[in-house]
Each structure stands twice: as C-alpha cells, then as structure tokens.
Amino acid sequence: xxxxxxxxxxxxxxxxxxxxxxxxxxxxxxxxxxxxxxxxxxxxxxxxxxxxxxxxxxxxxxxxxxxxxxxxxxxxxxxxxxxxxxxxxxxxxxxxxxxxxxxxxxxxxxxxxxxxxxxxxxxxxxxxxxxxxxxxxxxxxxxxxxxxxxxxxxxxxxxxxxxxxxxxxxxxxxxxxxxxxxxxxxxxxxxxxxxxxxxxxxxxxxxx
Amino acid sequence: xxxxxxxxxxxxxxxxxxxxxxxxxxxxxxxxxxxxxxxxxxxxxxxxxxxxxxxxxxxxxxxxxxxxxxxxxxxxxxxxxxxxxxxxxxxxxxxxxxxxxxxxxxxxxxxxxxxxxxxxxxxxxxxxxxxxxxxxxxxxxxxxxxxxxxxxxxxxxxxxxxxxxxxxxxxxxxxxxxxxxxxxxxxxxxxxxxxxxxxxxxxxxxxx
Numbered sequence: 001x002x003x004x005x006x007x008x009x010x011x012x013x014x015x016x017x018x019x020x021x022x023x024x025x026x027x028x029x030x031x032x033x034x035x036x037x038x039x040x041x042x043x044x045x046x047x048x049x050x051x052x053x054x055x056x057x058x059x060x061x062x063x064x065x066x067x068x069x070x071x072x073x074x075x076x077x078x079x080x081x082x083x084x085x086x087x088x089x090x091x092x093x094x095x096x097x098x099x100x101x102x103x104x105x106x107x108x109x110x111x112x113x114x115x116x117x118x119x120x121x122x123x124x125x126x127x128x129x130x131x132x133x134x135x136x137x138x139x140x141x142x143x144x145x146x147x148x149x150x151x152x153x154x155x156x157x158x159x160x161x162x163x164x165x166x167x168x169x170x171x172x173x174x175x176x177x178x179x180x181x182x183x184x185x186x187x188x189x190x191x192x193x194x195x196x197x198x199x200x201x202x203x204x205x206x207x208x
Numbered sequence: 209x210x211x212x213x214x215x216x217x218x219x220x221x222x223x224x225x226x227x228x229x230x231x232x233x234x235x236x237x238x239x240x241x242x243x244x245x246x247x248x249x250x251x252x253x254x255x256x257x258x259x260x261x262x263x264x265x266x267x268x269x270x271x272x273x274x275x276x277x278x279x280x281x282x283x284x285x286x287x288x289x290x291x292x293x294x295x296x297x298x299x300x301x302x303x304x305x306x307x308x309x310x311x312x313x314x315x316x317x318x319x320x321x322x323x324x325x326x327x328x329x330x331x332x333x334x335x336x337x338x339x340x341x342x343x344x345x346x347x348x349x350x351x352x353x354x355x356x357x358x359x360x361x362x363x364x365x366x367x368x369x370x371x372x373x374x375x376x377x378x379x380x381x382x383x384x385x386x387x388x389x390x391x392x393x394x395x396x397x398x399x400x401x402x403x404x405x406x407x408x409x410x411x412x413x414x415x416x
Contacts, residue, residue, distance in 0.1 A: 113321060113324065113344075113346055114324075114344070115324050115325070115342060115344070116321065116323050116324045117323070132411070133409075133411070134323060134363070134410075134411075135362055135363045135410060135411030135412055136321075136322070136323070136363060136366065137350075137363055137364075137365055137366040138321055138348060138366040138367065138368050140346060140368070142345075154343055155342070155343050155344060155345055156345075157345055158344065158345040158346040159346065160346050160348070160368035165413040165414060201341075202342075202343060203340070203341070203342075203343030204343055205373040206373060
C-alpha cells in the first residue's frame with residue numbers, strides 16, 4: 001500500500017477527488033494516512049474528519065520562524081513514514097529540506113499546461129487571470145513531480161481545457177478543476193501506487 | 209472577397225489545407241491570390257500551379273541585402289493588394305516594415321500552444337524537440353495575428369494534441385499538423401473572411 005499525505009490550504013476539492021478515487025476503487029493500493037493543512041480553517045480538514053482520515057494543521061502562525069515551521073512539517077511527514085506527498089491546492093512553498101528528504105516522492109497539481117503560466121507568482125486564481133489576459137484559447141492542468149525549482153519537475157500527466165469567450169477567472173478555474181485537476185491527480189496517484197512510471201532524463205513515461 | 213497571399217517555405221501542407229478549405233467551401237468569401245515562397249524549390253509552388261494560383265519565389269539569395277529582400281517582398285504584397293497575409297510554414301522572419309504596412313492583417317500558425325515553446329529559436333522541428341525534451345504530455349498549435357514581436361500577437365485559435373510516449377519529433381510534428389494546424393488555420397481564415405472576430409486589449413473573441 002502506498003501511504004500518502006495530502007497537503008492542502010483551502011476547500012480541498014482536489015483532496016475530495018482523491019478520497020473519492022480511493023473509495024470508488026479508481027485509485028488502488030493507496031492509503032491516505034494524513035491530511036495536513038497550513039490553514040486551521042481549511043474545509044479540507046472537515047473532509048478528512050468526515051472520512052475518518054487524520055487531519056492536522058501545521059500553520060506558520062504557530063512558529064517563530066519559517067525554519068521552525070518547515071522543521072515541524074518535515075518532522076510530521078517523517079513520523080508518518082509516507083511514501084508520497086501530494087500537494088493538492090497547497091499554497092505553501094515546499095522548502096528544499098523537504099524536497100531533499102523525499103526525492104521523487106512529492107507531486108503537485110498546477111492549474112495550467114506547464115511550461116505555460118507557471119513559476120513564481122503563478123498560483124491559484126492568478127494563473128487563470130494571466131490566461132485570460134493573454135487571450136489563450138486552450139489551458140489545462142498538470143500533475144508533476146516536485147523538484148527544487150518552481151513547477152520545473154518531471155511532468156506526469158496533463159489535460160487540456162478550452163477557454164470560452166465569456167470566461168471569468170473564477171469560471172475558468174472551476175472548469176479546469178472539474179475537467180482536468182480532479183481527473184489527472186487521482187490517475188497520477190494510481191499510476192505511482194501501481195509502479196507504472198519510469199523517469200529518464202526528466203521525462204516521465206508509462207511502463208508498457 | 210478576402211484576398212489572401214500565402215507565404216510558405218517548404219512542402220506547403222498547410223497551404224494545401226487552405227486550398228482544400230476554399231475548394232470545399234469550408235473557407236468562404238476568400239480568394240487565394242498568390243503563393244509566395246522564399247525557396248525556389250518549395251513544393252508549395254507546385255501545389256499553387258496545380259490549382260492555377262499565381263506562385264512566386266522571392267528569395268533572399270537574389271538580393272544583395274536583407275533590406276532589399278524585404279523591400280521586394282513588401283512591394284509584391286502591396287502590388288497584390290491583399291487583405292490578409294497568411295504565414296503557413298513560412299520560415300522567413302517578417303520584418304517590422306511589413307508588419308507596419310499590414311497592421312492586424314498578418315496571421316501565422318505556430319506548432320505549439322503559445323505561450324509554451326514559442327519565441328526566437330522555436331520553429332519547425334525544434335519546437336517538437338523541445339516539447340519531447342521537457343516531457344510535456346499535451347502540445348498543439350496556435351493561429352495568431354502577427355505583431356512586431358515573435359509569437360506575441362493576439363491568439364485567434366488553439367487546438368491541443370496529445371504527446372505519446374513513443375513520439376519522435378517527426379511523428380509529433382505530423383500529428384500536430386494533421387490534428388491541429390490543418391484544422392485551425394482554415395477555420396481562422398474563414399472567421400476573418402466573414403468578419404467574425406473582435407480584438408480588445410490583445411484578446412481575440414468571436415462575435416456572437
């Protein structure tokens with residue numbers, strides 16, 4: 001069984017897609033052993049509770065320095081002995097110390113087709129605002145391994161979503177979640193849990 | 209009738225998609241009045257001949273300086289009194305003098321989902337090589353208006369194409385042409401010919 005921790009910051013709709021995936025058997029060989037939020041009010045923690053999954057808040061507000069916060073997060077992840085850390089709408093920038101402690105064992109979902117609209121400054125609604133400002137007609141989402149850069153790690157899955165002329169950032173964000181993020185994140189976890197991926201030269205392929 | 213000139217450099221498969229579009233009525237209100245190649249051996253010129261379209265070669269090799277070449281190209285386009293210049297696999301960088309002479313009247317097809325894999329250095333097969341090197345899972349093509357930047361103009365249409373694990377740059381190039389370029393370029397010309405587009409703040413939308 002792949003033991004996963006899901007890191008969230010807000011409502012946790014991506015978390016819900018993962019929970020549903022496990023419960024419905026779309027994600028196999030996987031146990032969600034903890035949901036960690038940096039935000040005590042995150043609805044994601046309620047979702048965890050409802051599904052009898054351990055939920056913890058590790059908030060920067062409770063630590064004197066960023067380093068202490070990072071250490072607390074790292075120690076929790078080490079204690080949990082997780083095989084995979086899933087960033088599912090997690091607005092905390094994962095520090096190099098955690099990336100190095102879990103090499104190739106952290107995945108993130110980004111709400112655009114990397115390398116478009118990614119890197120520092122592109123998160124949440126800002127991504128969709130930038131997409132609409134550029135007048136792009138196709139956007140989407142990407143699930144990728146996390147390395148020490150921002151959105152630079154090997155890409156596992158991507159899915160395209162059409163932009164409509166009347167879109168607002170909020171409407172587009174919802175469509176990208178529903179049509180792409182909630183589809184490819186569970187699929188990526190299932191691929192990892194079933195040892196279906198190989199990575200060579202930073203490129204991910206599926207085993208035949 | 210929209211009078212268009214199609215600028216090409218090679219085989220002219222995008223040109224063929226446009227010719228077919230006009231002959232089959234998928235592109236309406238449009239007359240291809242000239243095919244201009246910078247390469248005397250371009251098969252695109254044969255395609256023009258077969259379909260009784262004027263074909264001309266204006267090659268940099270026949271001029272002493274780049275400026276004289278640009279002037280010859282500009283003069284030909286002015287003589288033709290074209291309403292739209294279509295860059296269909298044209299490897300010549302269109303100089304600011306021509307962009308300024310035909311404001312908002314030049315369109316280009318780029319074999320990627322702009323803003324991914326575009327700008328200086330990304331043309332032809334190099335685009336697909338970069339896509340495979342980054343390990344991207346979704347690519348595509350973009351038809352956009354040409355401004356004085358490289359691939360920076362307003363986007364008219366985009367279409368996504370899946371990357372397969374076994375792809376070579378050549379195989380991917382062919383799939384992007386067949387599934388995206390040959391579809392969106394004729395459609396973009398038809399939209400322009402029928403006055404279906406509005407541009408505001410660099411964003412193209414279709415009239416209701």
